[in-house]
Amino acid sequence: VMPRFIPLNYQQNSMVVINYLDQLQPGTFEYAIHHLIDDKLDLSVFYPKYRNDEMGRPAYDPAALLKIILFAYSKGITSSREIQWCCETNVIFKALSCDSVPHFTTIAAFVSGRRSEIESVFEQVLLVCHEQGLLGNELFAIDGCKMSSNAAKEWSGTFKELEEKRAKLKRQARYHMSEHEKLDKNERADEARKQRAEQAIETLNKAHDKIEQFLKTAEPRMGKGKRPKEVKSNITDNESAKMTTSKGTIQGYNGVATVDKKHQIVVDASVFGEGQEHHTLQPVLAHIQDRFKRLAISDDILKAQTIITADTGFANEKNMEYLHDNDINAYIPDNQFRSRDPKFNEQKNKYGKRHQDKKTRNKPVFQASEFSFDPVTNSCVCPAGETISFRGIRETEQGIKTAYFEGRLLQCRNCDKKHQCMHNPSAADHRKGAGRQVSFRLDNNRPPTYTDWMKHRVDSPQGKQIYSHRMSVVEPVFGNIGSNKKLNRFSLRGKSKVQGQWHLFCLIHNIEKLKNYGQLAA
Known part of the structure; x- marks a missing residue:
């Protein structure tokens, strides 16, 4: 006996009646975006760049563009072509854009060309967080998240290294030219080999010309410090930098976030094209101080004795002097602070150093004290x-x-x-x-330093208790952005464009906090 089923015809067309507001259910992220942008935020900052008030075709509403971009980024979609495709096929995107389908070039231009406007939206959302009591202003944790950019590290080098690479490309092009001439003289030569030789010559010449143009128009990039040395430039994006991470060396930017302890709201998001973090501390603190004053949250958040914490990457003598002289209530340890804590002695003996090979982890190593030194x-x-x-x-x-x-x-x-x-x-x-x-x-008989001052603060029982909060405040933010949202690389080139993208990353995190803990959660 054969059972009967309702027949399925996948070739049929049907009309589906959809109310867009019904698709945006309270409690969801898309509802939070829609409600915030329509009822809370002022998007007039986007208007001055439009010149179609009297002539020209109507433009896409920046409210709709911002909604679909934020929702796409929250799902790990950063490709403008894919966002356009989602607006054509996904009902939530259709509801947020009100069934408009912006071209991918419009979406890409909005993301890359609206840095200051996106920062204004970030600050408006931060002010909403403050008004709804989500900012504690008790402790801020600062940390950096190094992410790859849209540039290859193979195109990096000092000017001397780039000149050597240019010369090497020229030699390779000459070799392929001579091979191509031999093939031309040989009547029996395979046409496919000739085409491959021509393609190789064209590729090498393009790479050679690219390096030559860069060397003619750019200046050597210098590092920071007392005696600045030349650092590696990058032909594709010279504002990015080579950075060493736990997963290897990358070409990218360091996204530095400052996070409030109470609900892990990001109060500042800054991008730096350098791997060393100690150069970023003072600019970040200045951003926070200026922003909180402009938003009328605090006249001087640093003088209000808000606790500032950061890891050892932000510590150097110059920063400690800055914190001391400006009376900033900070706890930033040096890289030896765990070795001074007896609680960590057993852990080091038990687990060894991180990233050490298992075969050599427990092998004895002569310490410096076992070498005979004559000063x-x-x-x-x-x-x-x-x-x-x-x-x-x-x-x-x-x-x-x-x-x-x-x-x-x-x-x-x-x-x-x-x-x-x-x-x-x-x-x-x-x-x-x-x-x-x-x-x-060689520190015998030296005068005390500002680093010594910070050591006493961090090593005190109060300092240890305060610093213990740092990781639990800032690391989950990077976990949410990198793992949950799959936003683990910058897809743009240039510091200004990457800064706008980093603000979008952190803006999504803050809107989620509003959804979970603010009035939107009620």
């Missing part, structure tokens, strides 16, 4: 009795003079004690350069 003659003898080379005295970021020594690789490679001395002895057989490196602080 008078600036000489050093290793545990094996060999004199290792003196590499000079330099000042650290904390202003502490340090003597540096390193052994010759040939010495260390053939040493019987290399397994007790070198951190990774197996690499010594393949590596070029130096052997074991060691340094000694």
Whole structure:
């Protein structure tokens, strides 16, 4: 017996009646976006760029564009073509855009060309958070999230390295030209080989011309510090930088967020094209101070003794002096603060250092104290009795003079004690350069520094209790943005455009907090 089913005809057309407001149900993120933009925010900041009040076709409403972009970003969709496709096929996008379908170029131009307007929307949402009591202003945690940009690190280098790369491309192009001439003379040569040779020549010439144009129009990029050195430029996006992360080296930007403790609201979102974070502390604090005054939240949030916390990447002597002289209630530890805490001694012995290879994690390593150092003659003898080379005295970021020594690789490679001395002895057989490196602080009889002042603050029982909140305040924000929203790279080029995108990332996080804890949650 064959059962009977309702027949299915996928070729049929049907009319579906949809009320767009019915698709935006209270309690959802799309409802929060729609309600905020229509009832709470002033989008007149977007109007001055339009010039169609008397002539020209009507433009897409910035309210509709902002709604679909925020909703798309919340789902991990940053491609403007994909956002256009969603407006054509997805009922929630249709409801937010009121069935308008902006072209992908319109969407892309809105994201990349409205940095200041997006920042104004970010501040308006922050003010709504303040009015609804979501800001505690008790403790701010600052941290950076390094993300790749729309530029390849292979196109990075100092001007000298780029000149060498240009010369190499020219040599390769000449070689392919000579090969192509030989193929032309050979009547039996395969046409496919000729085409491949022509394509290779064209590709190499384009790359050569790209580097040559950059070298003619740009200036060497200099780092920061007392004695600035040239840092690597990038031909594609010279405002981005090479950065070392836990997942390797990337070409990108550092998105720095300042997060309020009470409900993890982002109060400042700034982008920096440099990997070192200690240069970013003072600009970030200045942004916060200025923003809170403009929004009439606080005349001087830093003088109000709001606690500022940040990790060791933000610590150097200059920043500690700035915090001390401006009476800022900050707790920013140096990179040795855990070694001074007896609670962490057992953890270090039990778990070892992070990112250390499992095979070498528990192997004994000779400490600097086991090397014989003579500060008078600036000489050093290793545990094996060999004199290792003196590499000079330099000042650290904390202003502490340090003597540096390193052994010759040939010495260390053939040493019987290399397994007790070198951190990774197996690499010594393949590596070029130096052997074991060691340094000694020359801080005897030196005057106290501002870093010492911060050490006492962080090492105090109150300081340890306060600093323990930092990670639980700021890290979940990056977890939400990076993992839940899948926003783990910047898709634009140029610091200004990336700044607008980072504000969008953090704006979505703040709107979610309003949805969960504000009046929208009622």
